[in-house]
Amino acid sequence: xxxxxxxxxxxxxxxxxxxxxxxxxxxxxxxxxxxxxxxxxxxxxxxxxxxxxxxxxxxxxxxxxxxxxxxxxxxxxxxxxxxxxxxxxxxxxxxxxxxxxxxxxxxxxxxxxxxxxxxxxxxxxxxxxxxxxxxxxxxxxxxxxxxxxxxxxxxxxxxxxxxxxxxxxxxxxxxxxxxxxxxxxxxxxxxxxxxxxxxxxxxxxxxxxxxxxxxxxxxxxxxxxxxxxxxxxxxxxxxxxxxxxxxxxxxxxxxxxxxxxxxxxxxxxxxxxxxxxxxxxxxxxxxxxxxxxxxxxxxxxxxxxxxxxxxxxxxxxxxxxxxxxxxxxxxxxxxxxxxxxxxxxxxxxxxxxxxxxxxxxxxxxxxxxxxxxxxxxxxxxxxxxxxxxxxxxxxxxxxxxxxxxxxxxxxxxxxxxxxxxxxxxxxxx
Ligand code: EPU
Numbered sequence: 178x179x180x181x182x183x184x185x186x187x188x189x190x191x192x193x194x195x196x197x198x199x200x201x202x203x204x205x206x207x208x209x210x211x212x213x214x215x216x217x218x219x220x221x222x223x224x225x226x227x228x229x230x231x232x233x234x235x236x237x238x239x240x241x242x243x244x245x246x247x248x249x250x251x252x253x254x255x256x257x258x259x260x261x262x263x264x265x266x267x268x269x270x271x272x273x274x275x276x277x278x279x280x281x282x283x284x285x286x287x288x289x290x291x292x293x294x295x296x297x298x299x300x301x302x303x304x305x306x307x308x309x310x311x312x313x314x315x316x317x318x319x320x321x322x323x324x325x326x327x328x329x330x331x332x333x334x335x336x337x338x339x340x341x342x343x344x345x346x347x348x349x350x351x352x353x354x355x356x357x358x359x360x361x362x363x364x365x366x367x368x369x370x371x372x373x374x375x376x377x378x379x380x381x382x383x384x385x386x387x388x389x390x391x392x393x394x395x396x397x398x399x400x401x402x403x404x405x406x407x408x409x410x411x412x413x414x415x416x417x418x419x420x421x422x423x424x425x426x427x428x429x430x431x432x433x434x435x436x437x438x439x440x441x442x443x444x445x446x447x448x449x450x451x452x453x454x455x456x457x458x459x460x461x462x463x464x465x466x467x468x469x470x471x472x473x474x475x476x477x478x479x480x481x482x483x484x485x486x487x488x489x490x491x492x493x494x495x496x497x498x499x500x501x502x503x504x505x506x507x508x509x510x511x512x513x514x515x516x517x518x519x520x521x522x523x524x525x526x527x528x529x530x531x532x533x534x535x536x537x538x539x540x541x542x543x544x545x546x547x548x549x550x551x552x553x554x555x556x557x558x559x560x561x562x563x564x565x566x567x568x569x570x571x572x573x574x575x576x577x578x579x580x581x582x583x584x585x586x587x588x589x590x591x592x593x594x595x596x597x598x599x600x601x602x603x604x605x606x
Contacts, residue, residue: 180567180595181580183557185539189425189586192457195413195432196222196577197247197406201371203271204345205406206230206251207278208372210239211353212379213254214401221247221406222577225570226269233265233272253282260287260321269574273301273342276324277349280313286324290317299505303343307334311347311354331356331395339364339475344391345372352381354395361390366476367436371407378402410436411482411548412576413458417441418486419555419583421449421462422493427586428459439479443471443487447494468496468533473504485511485552488531492520493559495534502527511549514542518560539564547575554579558588567595 197220207230209216221227223246231249235241238257242250259279266272270291279286291301305315308324310332316323331354336343344363351358363369365387373386379402382394413429414437420427421444434441434453441451441458446469450461468491473481481504491498492515502508509524516522517540521532539562544550550572557564566572569592572579580590 178567178595179569179592180565181554181569181590181592183539183554183564183566184589185537185557185560185562185564187423187558187588189420189423189427189558189583189588191586192428192430193416193582193586194430195408195416196220198222198368198371198409199224199226199411199575200271200341200366201368201406202227203230203269204274204368204372205375205404206234207272207274208349208375209251210234210237210253210256210275210278211281211349212399212401215250215252216379216401217244217248217250217403219248219403219405221249222409223247224577225574226271229265229268230272233261233275236262236265256282259283259285263289270299273304274345274349276304276308276322277346280308280324280326280329280350281353284326284329287321290320290322301342303336303338303340304346307336307343307347307360308350310334311350311358313350329354329395331358331393333359333361335361336363341366341368344369348372348376348383348386348391348393351393352376352383352395352399353397354393356395358393358395359390360393363389363391364475365389367407367410367433375402375404378404408432408436411480413437414440414480414483415486415551415555415576416582417444417451417458417460418483418490419558420460421447421466422486422490422555423558424462424493425586426459426461426463428457430457432456432458434458439477440483443469443479444490447490466490466494466533468494468498470499470501472501475504481505481508482548484508485548486555488512488515488522488529489552489556489559491531491533492522492535492537492556493533498531498533500529500531502529510545511552514545514549514553515556517542518556518564520556536561538562541565541567544568544571547571551576551579554583554590558583567597
């Protein structure tokens, strides 16, 4: 296990290039098994979740060739298994996308139930309801979800809750179902549109991604394709929050500003200046920051993944702010750690009250999950003195070279061994 040592009171300054989207990459990689031809994915982020996904694919029998730092060529013609390895799958929740993609290609899939959970309950009832509607039989035995379908048939599925995971899994299965599927009340995130573009490049017929109704006409065969992963809007948003919270000036480059509108608007409301150019956004946090209310919602609302960094920003803003977490029940794991740094935060159910403007002080803290880890690092950059952030493997799962990029913006952050921290097992994001 490793930890970060961060020196505080650093105003970030400069430009940072944003990597490819984690949440797109972890859907596109499992989708690649739907063809037996060669697929090329470009702009993949170099993060642990992508490496784990690559291991799962290799273990299934996919032949993989690296093309430069961020591109891969995958040839799934020789897949020999329909059951991804439990040891690998338990490391990341998104491995459940193999339910949809293996079912589409082979009519069978055996995938372990996604493991422990840091964000409160994360049921998969909507995924299973949709697979059943498409004609799959589902048996849950010994911790495995076993799906079989003689034939997948198009159906109309209305999601009871807007779920990114269920939308993706059902798009994958429906792409190979006979006839038309209508998915209603689906997620509208840019990652859904990215997957739709990739599936269509492989020969699928998916229409309406990015709206709340997706129409899919199933096809029998998928072909090889070349696809570039969209920029990571959550990574970009994290740096934008960090720029404002540290009272610095940072340009995030290689972004799609449209994907960042809710974040841009909120940062402006808090008092930072934001300049938007076609492929870059500059945040200037040198003016006084004022309190604000922040409510998380599915896209195009303010993303739940940026609620922890958003809380740190509100800690730096003068006055009382209110956060309402509407997407996950238990996404306040960072609060106790922030309190150790002197933050004044009170949580009541889904609401957090933040008394901002109190200076934070450096402290030893532990990253409870991916986005909380990023938030604690931002808090450490704003704090007086040095902080130690343990359990950095959470951060490595989703941020490509986070400390390198922060160092490039003038931060003092380095990684060192951490013998003292005994990580709880089975936590995934
Ligand atoms: N839900 C159900 N039933 C289901 C599925 C979801 O009740 O069958 C509920 C969840 O409990 C939650 C809400 O619906 O309250 C939304 O969950 P969703 O399925 O959209 O989340 P997810 O697909 O599990 C993805 C991201 C998360 C991100 C959430 C919300 C990936 C791999 N993960 O999770 O990303 O927080 O959407 O935007 O795309 C992260 O990157 O740090 C991360 C956790």
